[in-house]
Amino acid sequence: MKVSPDSRLRMALFTLAAIFLYFGNVSAKDGSFSLGYQRHEGNTDSADLALNASIQRERETYRVFLAGLSNYGEAGGIKNQEESEIDLRLELRFDRLFPYWDTNYYHNRFRNYDYRIATGPGVGYYFVKTDRSYLTASYTLHYNKDRLIEAHENEMESAYYMNKFEERFKYKFTDTLKIKQKGIYRLSNKSADDYYLLCELKLVNDLTKSLALEFVYVYDYQNMPEAEGVDKLDTSASTLIKFKF
Numbered sequence: 001m002k003v004s005p006d007s008r009l010r011m012a013l014f015t016l017a018a019i020f021l022y023f024g025n026v027s028a029k030d031g032s033f034s035l036g037y038q039r040h041e042g043n044t045d046s047a048d049l050a051l052n053a054s055i056q057r058e059r060e061t062y063r064v065f066l067a068g069l070s071n072y073g074e075a076g077g078i079k080n081q082e083e084s085e086i087d088l089r090l091e092l093r094f095d096r097l098f099p100y101w102d103t104n105y106y107h108n109r110f111r112n113y114d115y116r117i118a119t120g121p122g123v124g125y126y127f128v129k130t131d132r133s134y135l136t137a138s139y140t141l142h143y144n145k146d147r148l149i150e151a152h153e154n155e156m157e158s159a160y161y162m163n164k165f166e167e168r169f170k171y172k173f174t175d176t177l178k179i180k181q182k183g184i185y186r187l188s189n190k191s192a193d194d195y196y197l198l199c200e201l202k203l204v205n206d207l208t209k210s211l212a213l214e215f216v217y218v219y220d221y222q223n224m225p226e227a228e229g230v231d232k233l234d235t236s237a238s239t240l241i242k243f244k245f
Contacts, residue, residue, distance in 0.1 A: 031055035034214060036240030038071055040081060042220075042231045043110040048072055048081045050238050063091040063098075071236075082109040096126040102140055111234075112227040114149045118142040118162060133171040140164040144188075148226055161189040176206040197221040204242070212242040 031054065038050035054067035071083040084107045091100035099121070106116040124138030142162040165185045172178040180202040188194035199219040206212045216238040225232055 030057060030245075032242055032244045034240040034242040036214070036238055038236055038238040040071075040234065040236045042234035044081045044234075046081050050240060052240065059093075061093050063089070063093065065089040065091065083107065096129060097123070098125070098138075099123045100138075100140075102142070104142075109149060110230075111222070111225070112149050112230055114147040116144060116146045118144045122164070124166075131172075134169070136168045138166045140166070142186075146226075150227055158190075163187045163189075178204050180204065191224070194224045196223070210244045212244065214238070214240040214242050216240065 032052075034050070034052040036050050037047065039047050049072055051070045052068070054065070056063060056065040058064075066086075066088050068086045069084065071081050084105075086105040088103045089100050091098050100123070101119070101121050103119040104117070106118075107113055120140055120142040122138055122140030124136050126134060126136050128135040140163075142164055143159070144162050145157070145159050147157050163186065165187075166182065168180075168182045170178060170180045180200075182198075182200050184196070184198040186196040186198075197219075198221070201217045203215045204212055205214075216236075218234075218236045218238075220234045220236075222230075222232055
């Protein structure tokens with residue numbers, strides 16, 4: 001039986017999460033699981049199921065973070081959305097400075113990615129760090145390995161470096177209501193025109209200690225798509241129920 005890349009990804013995510021839980025002795029509030037409805041526009045104009053999960057172990061001197069997402073949809077027996085991603089970060093803490101190592105796996109059939117694997121070092125800094133808010137900026141140098149679904153034989157796989165610039169912001173309006181925002185700019189060493197821009201805005205309302213309601217908007221732009229007919233811009237809006245443990 002042939003196992004799809006999306007199935008392999010979900011198996012890997014849950015295996016990593018199980019290992020992390022077992023060996024990390026994770027305490028309460030270190031993990032979350034979100035499930036909900038997502039509306040896409042761009043390469044797929046669809047409404048589908050969205051699944052996000054994350055788990056972390058955070059102490060004064062280090063943080064280990066694992067997160068994954070999966071978006072899947074069908075209409076009339078035809079697949080109209082297939083996207084999966086896993087992020088793993090090993091991070092050290094020096095007051096406001098945080099060096100780290102990132103690893104990322106990405107699959108998106110409708111953007112012509114069988115997979116994209118990226119790994120490399122980075123460093124970030126907290127410009128604002130309070131109980132109510134934070135503002136960070138970071139730089140990562142990734143080594144990328146891509147495999148495309150449709151391409152000429154000599155262009156199916158490629159390896160290159162990617163510069164990643166990222167900022168993150170959070171502000172708590174009240175004890176139960178907060179806003180999160182992140183912006184990511186990625187520039188490939190292949191060409192000055194080969195860049196990506198992602199913006200995410202998230203509003204989180206805590207309903208109970210372990211349950212929250214999330215509203216998420218994502219703007220995802222790729223200036224040089226990996227195949228003809230692939231749109232440069234994808235957007236999505238999601239409503240999710242978040243379970244915290």
